[in-house]
Amino acid sequence: MSDVSDLKVVGHSVDKLDAIALATGGEKFTADEIPPRTLYARILTSPWAHARIRKIDTTAAMKIKGVRSIITWQDVPRVAHTTAGQGFPEPSPYDSFTLDDKVRYVGDRVAAVAADTPEIARAAAEAIEVEYEQLPPIFDPRDSMKEGAPVIHDEPEARMIIPVPYDKSRNLAAQVTANVGDIEQGLAQADVVVEREFEVHQAQHCPMEPHVALAYVDGRGRLVIRTSTQVPYHVRRIVAERLQWPIGKVRVIKPRIGGGFGSKQEVLLEDIPAVLAIRTGRPVLLEYTRGEEFASSRTRHPQIIKIRAGARKDGTLTGYDLDILMNTGAYGSHALTVVCNSGSKTLPLYRWQNIRFRGTSVYTNLPVGGAYRGYGATQAYFPLEVVLDELAEKIGMDAIELRQRNHIRSGEGSPIFQALGEGTEGVAQTIGSCGLAECIEIGAREIGWKEKRGKAALQTGPIRRGVGMCCLMQGSSIPHVDLGAAYLKMNEDGSFNLLVGATDLGTGSDTVLAQVAAEVLGVPASMMTVYSSDTDLTPFDVGAYASSTTYLSGEAVAKAAREARAMIIEVASEILGCPVEDIELVNAYALARNGNKVQFSEIGRHSLYVKNQRQIQGAASHVTRKSPPPFSAQFAEVEVDTETGQVRVLKYVAAVDCGTAINPKLAEGQIQGAVLNGISYALTEEFVFDPRGRLLNNDLNYYKIFTAADLPDIRAILVPTWEPSGPFGAKSVSEIGINGPLPAISNAIYDAVGVRITRAPFTAERVLRALGRL
């Protein structure tokens, strides 16, 4: 099979299974079910960017009526770990503790309180007396590795558990290099060379539901954690390790999740309510306020990126030198893998003859970086795609043509695939499906490239228009690392329960996985009841990250469904008295070649009650061998007010090849959401700190994300291809969209007003300065 035309469920926009319950408010999020006697937790956070806790006195706080427990670093096991919700062994440094006697950024944990009400917990946290010895902070990552810089992780326990560069004495959290050919030779052979420095900024995910976790000890003495997470299995493992509890005595339940975008691929809160629940014997809820979500959660890692790139007049790309200094903040969560991805997800896109890549992650005393949709690719596509435009201009070639001549195609590989993985070596692969050429063509037509590009000279007045574009790829899962698993059983009415470890955080993965199973089984998706992510009930899955769920967990579901399908056919052959080879499953019927048929409800009843009773079921797991990239070409049309610097995106086109879109409407929704997040990030979202390292704009009034009123005309166009290694030809879709706005808008600004904006975000003031008018 290699196209979707024969498919009944896959490739169709079935309604998201939980949508009606969500739209009517019936679904339960973590904080929507509070057991009786629940206590409310609050974390006291550090007012200092870098300090040692000399003394901590909880006497006054404990005296407040309604305070049940207060914990400081003296009350919890000292277990070095990473908060990064990654597979074991995690490629992030073990540099975090549940509580510590040192604080490393404003917003870092100092102590935690459990009390009868949130107000009491807050008052008690404020009443804890802490004596700090201030230490000199580092705020600029350029200072982190300077001689004599303060050491942020001077504790003996901090370490990497995999053999990769890590030097806490120099604040080096991670380093990666990769070389193809000889960069100096490549640049020497170029007719034109571009050298530029870019800055990509810190940002917050802003899920509408802030982090929240509830913990209690059940009647059997097991620790139950209900939490808003993308990685329930990693939460179980990492919390058990931190608390030194057996994994078998921990249950993690993921209810509905109010968005994550990577911020919840982090074991951020769960240990605190767990410890407090164990100490008090009562359920404990810890909810981040929006302010804490900004200051004490995770962020997009900011990067300073130096580029040297060369091309010959004929469009040959002779060399690309990518040098990244990444600021991981106070802890090294995802410090290695994000910077790896900055190389691995961008460098294979074009046929550079020579490549040098160096990524360095350093500690600073600023809020902590983490996983954020795009995961390093967002940062590194900005310089790559701007520099390509500049090369094209210098050799007098259309920006699109330069890309068309050089982008990777189906059947091709890249030395980078093997050189760079997620913290370790990568996996060689050749590209299966690639619809990038079509994406470029369709997108260019949709934006009106030929009519609009390079027309600034013809415009008059203070408002100028321009168009810009970029090309992108991402990946689908982490090959040989990520595991997804599924279990499926048939009920006596012919309906099915699908149990998956895969974690629907709002993306619609429950629905997509149900469609995959339904397609295999020959039933409508409405016959599937999906239960996702409960470590007691569902099989393992690494969780929702690395653009893996559809491609990886989808294949696990397909395998489990094929097992169940074989059993259904077996039972049907018993009922119909015909060989299994003669049976087809169509629309909840088993059809025999002789025209006889039996309904699934009868098959279900037969299997459970009538004869040769057994549970019709399937269980399977899947590990991928490759990480096929989805591709995208994106186009922005902007308006620049040359008197105020204000940039407005008028139209944005994202043509995306995600292989088969299992559910086109949900796939479009992923693209549209990612693109708008990217536009808002490119234009307005920004962290601003005071000289002490305190975040000034820690709310949605001052940290501006777009609302519907700011929405430009966004066109998401699916360009179908068939990825042979994916379930029904599918690849990933959810991350790629966010990578485009930085370069596409920057390129469009250049087209409109002739200045290259290389520092993000493109605020009005920054653009006006670049125009030389301020």
Place this chain on the structure above:
Amino acid sequence: MPNITLTVNGEKMTCTVAPDEKLLDTLRRLGRTDVKKGCGEGTCGSCSVLIDGRLMTSCIVFSARVDGAEIMTAAGLGTANAPHPIQTSFVKAGAVQCGFCTPGMVLATKALLDAVPKPDVSQIKMALDGNMCRCTGYVKIIEAVQDSARVLAGENEVPHE
């Protein structure tokens, strides 16, 4: 401590509230967990409810101030087995992703369509300007509003619960 009476989704209830208690906290305390808390500052819109037909962010409305008011939450608009056409349109349009903003979004839509049955896109955008969504990019939400306007135009009366 003020005693107040609220009619929530048609159900009349009396309760005692602290003088500075917010409606969001009162509603959630009373089990109305379809009203979500996203920021507590009146900015994100997740806690939007209709108070006497007007859209407000319940996290910054003092409960005592709305004594005697009729409150509608998303569950009052419709239920899974008897959804309001607006809710159905959100499902059909693919406008629901994580769904945390959706209870507020459908109420913002209700308030808009009650006032302007046939809104144009810019009216829709402005009507939703206080309801943030980080998942959808709003494109399908706007389509859902347009679709529900069409569906509702075919009926004389909006079916209330």
Place this chain on the structure above:
Amino acid sequence: MGRIQFYERPRTLDEAVRILAEKKGKACVLAGGTSLALRQPPGVDTFVDISRLGLVGMEDRGDSIAIKACTTVAELASLPQSYQLYGGVLARAAMAVASTPLRNQITVGGNLVQVMPWSDLPGVMLALNGQIVIQGTTSRIVPLKDFYATHPRNSLSAGDLVTEVRIPKPIGRVQSSFVKVGKTVFDYAALTVTAVAWLSGNQVRECSVALGAVRPLPMRVPQAEEEIAGRIPTRDDVIRAAARAAGAVEPSQDYRYSKDYRRQLIKVWVKRCLHEACS
């Protein structure tokens, strides 16, 4: 529990004023409540809810119209007079305030009295020569020009209640322009500009230019107004007026915008608003 212990819901204006006076500084007025929900003034233990005193809507006061204090910004935006008078500048400014749910809650009186640097209504009311009506221990009518000479919190005493704002009815043909500049639509303003031109034929008889959000309090810019008033303004007049406005104002500097950038915004937007109002 918060510090607020008492919730008073007076039935009449007199009762409200009495409670406020009796409680001295310990009571504060609750109208829409959007500011109080986030922050309560120190020392306050009582809310005095004035939302049910009938202080809602517009009324004709002969040569002026009165917008009552508890009229919500959304109501202001939807009143026909807001569209009809002064080229609809009241409606435009009202629609620029915050977001839909907040416009349903924020009151005109609250927006004028709280006067955060980013409040969007004070500037437009100031440009329209509005007057604020205060009832209380000493009832009085204060031109907004004077009302905003210092922060209202300094000039209002414990027993004072703002009950309405009066806007003179326009005489002759009047054109206007309003703009709010922000990073997004739902944002605190970097700047608001209101420009109003009272015309006789092509001549601008009188002109007012008011700025919001660039300083802690809204302000008129007479330096710009005098470049326009009494003339049939040319493009150069408008540019000169805008330049004088930018030169006359010392904008606030904060992490959102630099002083220089705010000055540039004034220069550009005063020019554009005057251009619109005068042509």
